[in-house]
Amino acid sequence: MIGLAAVVFAFPLVYLAWSSITLGGDLLAALTDPLVLRPLGNSLALSLTVSLACAVLGTVSALVVARTDVVGRPALTVLLAMPLAIPSFVGATALLSATGAGGLVPFVSRPDGFGGASIVLTLLSYPYVYLPVLARLRGSARNTEEAARLLGAGPWRAVVTVVLPQLRGSITAGSLLVFLYVLSDFGAVSLLRYDTITRSIYASRLLDRPTSVTLGLLLALLALGVAALARLPQQAPPPADRSAPAPVIELGRARIPVSALSWAVVAAGLLVPVTVFVTWAVRGSAGLEPAFGGVSDVTGFVTGPVLNSGLAASVAAVAAAVLVLPVAAASVRRGDRLSRATAALATSVLALPGLVTALALVFFAIAAPGVLRVLYQSFPLLILGYVMHFGAQSLQASQAALAAVPARLNEAAQLLGADARRRFVTVDLPLILPGVSAGAGLVMLSTLKELPATALLAPIGFDTLATTIYFAAEDGFFAQVGVASLVLIVVSAVLTWLLVLRPAIRTAPR
């Protein structure tokens, strides 16, 4: 199983290395070319900034909704996860249109360049940290926190000294996902006019194939290095007694400002884009001619894509969780070379643009012998593409969850005669389930908004909400973009609630 996963996750790297060599690309020359190094440096600076910002924003917002009496807590819990449902290019377009003179929020200056890209990508990506940390908080030790409180520590001091160390693994894992995702992003950075290595890969993809694949290889190797170096920190031991109720910290006088700030995050990352989408939908529908409008048939326009998107995203989420769980378990428990290498490979794929991942899968699938040929451009191959591209999200979340299971629980079960499988099902699984669902949720949300790989790999006619949005935006059909984006957000909210947040809340002891 791990060997199979290793092969799958190695596809993009092998494809890029092969293409670069056969097309005559020169990796070493690229490494000394200032026209390569500048955007590469830009990419690293942006990824680092956004991942640090997301670490803070994602952790604080998770703590606020999990542990305080913030105003509108249940709604905040779901809404804070939602910016992840907005494809970066359409989110950036919406925020550009909302800001500056004449926009929805004219007092906010228009995002542009490094600063603008940092802010926009932070607002769209912090849920990569928020969701895993929230999941971890649901299953974290209350008794130690209680003990700290009983010993006289104030509620915030207890959080900082006792709870925060327990979250380190989830925060690191989530921030790593943000770092890699930002490296891969093309849509937002190009719209916000910030020159990154991914923009170079795209700009040269047709005109100068050798350069494009060599830059892709460079990005893949860089991501592999980052993934190999990133070690999950040792987590503090989790709960011996999980029955104690989660202590709710009363914010007192801070309740209003904390609530205002929390809702401001939702406003900036979700409500502003949503308002822009509504504006586009209403504005464009007014002057639509039926033949050219598409939106006149709203039901037909979105029904198929909704079903396809929901199906693909749910299946991809489950498939990714199942495929990477053995890798996560082996890399955390055994720490053997194969599983650690597989984990690093899987993690590195996340940094590649979807177009590159898709072409890599095509490269191998089209050469498949005999009966395997029927898989080409089939639904299972599309799912494999999603798992390959987003498996890292599930992997990081699962690894963080597994690392938090104390070894002594397994040892005790072993002494009682439980075999490895039984121990996994009865000891590990209940403890890691919130983390695993959070990881599956990330895969689901990423799949829902995935564009380039879907366009190339999906069965013919398999339109998704994301492809609908992308094609409509390509040709300036903003009313359609608005309607489809709103539907995408609603579908994402429903699926996130049903499949991620609700089970996580249920499995958490009350």
Added chain:
Amino acid sequence: MTPHLRALAVTLAAGAVATVLTGCGSDRPTLTIYSGRTENLVGPLLTQYAEANDVDIEIRYGGSADLALLLDEEGDRSPADVFISQSPGPLGYLSGDDRLVELPADVLDLVPEDARASDGRWVGLSGRVRTLVYNTDLVDEADLPDSIIDLTGEEYRGRVALAPSNGSFQDFVTAFRDIDGDDTAAEWLAGMSANDSPAYANNTAIVAAVARGEVDMGLVNHYYNYRQVIEEPDSPTSNHFFADGDIGNLLLVTGAATLGTADDTELAADFIRFLLTEQAQTFFSEETFEYPLASDVEPYADLPPLTSLGISTFDVNSLGGGLVRTEELIRDSGVDTSG
């Protein structure tokens, strides 16, 4: 597993089975098309052709460049019969890689000679003219130049948006090289870069930025402002066309080709022939505001006549340095990173 989750799982499984089953079909001939024109811009025509000719049409939509790369990776195992591209570059790329087969002379002859590949491997379907979109509140039309070359002048410093990493701008530069030579094209690019012309992501982003007054004007395809005005009727934006025959008014053609992997090249050619009928050309003219290239269909009102435009169908094979040289010229000018 809760009953709820179980119900969901059953639904998902049923959906998966249904997806697989719908793949099995009739024995009507099937035409597989990879289309860089999106459904909004070609979909109704496909339905009409399929119904009139009793053909099953399978269509994969995508970006023209991305689909060209997909076809290249698929090689001789590609399921595709026909490729429709939004601009000449991706067709040139595939032609250079020997993926396209020559079209029948009667199809090629439907369009003017300068609107098809000289080796007959692809044919133009419609045209999009390069233009200067400007903000009517910020710019007096009288101050706009007769030639795109004038935009390197001091009075336009920092005021003209470009989309250097976008296919349409890249194809414009390739055509510029083809017509006026590499040196002239490079000189113009360097001039635009030295004039602090801001770089944007694509045509749509430029029109949006011009509409909100962020930048005064920008070089785009004419289509995008027509779309903008439909979506936002009060949009203070207008297209400015340069003087007759100026390279700035270049017509970039969208085109179609039969792939070497086509099961039935006759059927593929017949479909392309249909796209050049009066019915299809009228759709391109009236619904997508593009220049029709065949069947004597008139262009959309208030567009300059086709005869006043240079048409670009650069031939990648005969163009010294190929497409890579375009990339080098753009990169070396620094125009793609200026903001």
